[in-house]
Amino acid sequence: NAGVTQTPKFQVLKTGQSMTLQCAQDMNHNSMYWYRQDPGMGLRLIYYSASEGTTDKGEVPNGYNVSRLNKREFSLRLESAAPSQTSVYFCASTLSGSSYEQYFGPGTRLTVT
């Protein structure tokens, strides 16, 4: 099992450019999440998908959109990148129901200049 995978690992964008971060899991998990991690701020939830076909806003959704493409894949889109979106982005998944352990992907380091 690959677990949770993310692409790309690193990305540099100019202000105003758009991009999509990809996430996939092969553990048949129901719930998937996108977080951003900034120094001293912990992990802040951007969007989550409790199950296939549903998405909901988290704590810091402004400037982002998501798509739960199928049970395996959950993508995060930045339509018009801003320097404030410079961060490390983690995707995570959880089985839910009987287990709430979150499995994280390796992260994407995004810099917006």
Added chain:
Amino acid sequence: GENVEQHPSTLSVQEGDSAVIKCTYSDSASNYFPWYKQELGKRPQLIIDIRSNVGEKKDQRIAVTLNKTAKHFSLHITETQPEDSAVYFCAASRGTGGSYIPTFGRGTSLIVHP
């Protein structure tokens, strides 16, 4: 919504000492409290968790205690080793079967000096 406070933000200990990290939460309905360890440049990984129907849980050198009345929980690491150096995050949430939304603390950077 839930609010989680974590202290201290940095903890420096000598190898072999014990380390304690504390978290408080605001939502009395929260019932699941995990702790994650994140080594430098790596992804967070679960090290121990506790549910609200249990007061303490141990796994070798790591233990977690929960005080539901006071709404706080703590991570205890005994006989610390240099490889315990990392950032530790607590989280609190309601696990309701269909929807699980954790709120994380801001993290504690633990440094274990050889």
